[in-house]
Amino acid sequence: MNMQEHDFATAPVQIKELADLVRFSLRVRPEHRADMAAALAMELPQKVGDRAGFATGETLCLGPDEWLILTTEPAALVDAAREAYARLPHSLTEISDREITLRLTGPQVLDLLATGCPRDIEALAEGRAVRTVFDSATVVLWRDGPAEFRMDIWRSFAPHVRSLLAQAEAELIAGL
Incomplete structure (x- = not known):
C-alpha cells in the first residue's frame, strides 16, 4: 500500500x-504575579510548565516572569491589563500573528x-x-x-x- x-x-x-488563536505574551515581576492574576481574573501558574484554564481561555507559565495567554475575549484582557498598569507595571503583547x-x-x-x-x-x-x-x-x-x-x-x-x-x-x- x-x-x-x-x-x-x-x-x-x-x-x-x-x-488561529488570540495569544498574548505577559511579562510581570514574580512578586506581582498574584495581584496581576486577580486584576486579569485568571490564574497565572507559578511553576514553569503549569497550565490553568479560565472563563475565556488558558494560561501557561513559560518562565518565572512570563506567561502565554490564549483567550477568546482579547478586548476584555487588554482593558483589564490597561486598568492595572499603574499599580502593576507589566508588558502585555499580542503575538497572535x-x-x-x-x-x-x-x-x-x-x-x-x-x-x-x-x-x-x-x-x-x-x-x-x-x-x-x-x-x-x-x-x-x-x-x-x-x-x-x-x-x-x-x-x-x-x-x-x-x-x-x-x-x-x-x-x-x-x-x-
Whole structure:
C-alpha cells in the first residue's frame, strides 16, 4: 500500500493545523504575579510548565516572569491589563500573528515527536506544556492527553517543521 492509498483515519499520527488563536505574551515581576492574576481574573501558574484554564481561555507559565495567554475575549484582557498598569507595571503583547498551532495525535505521536525533539516527551505529564525545540525551531509543546499534543511554531519556522513532521510521518506509515 503506498501513501496515496493509505487510510489516514487509521494512520499512526494525524497532523492538523488549528484555527488561529488570540495569544498574548505577559511579562510581570514574580512578586506581582498574584495581584496581576486577580486584576486579569485568571490564574497565572507559578511553576514553569503549569497550565490553568479560565472563563475565556488558558494560561501557561513559560518562565518565572512570563506567561502565554490564549483567550477568546482579547478586548476584555487588554482593558483589564490597561486598568492595572499603574499599580502593576507589566508588558502585555499580542503575538497572535507570530505563531501557528498544529494538533498532533495518534498512537505513534510520541515516536513522531521524538524525531526532532530532544526532550523525553513521554515524561511530559498530561496537562503540562513546555518551551522546547523541534530540530532547530523553538516551539511550545502542550500535552493534552496520552496521545494528544499541540505544537505552537513561529510562522517563519512552520515550513521547516511541517517538512520534518511529514517526513517522519511518512516513515511511520511505511513501517506499518
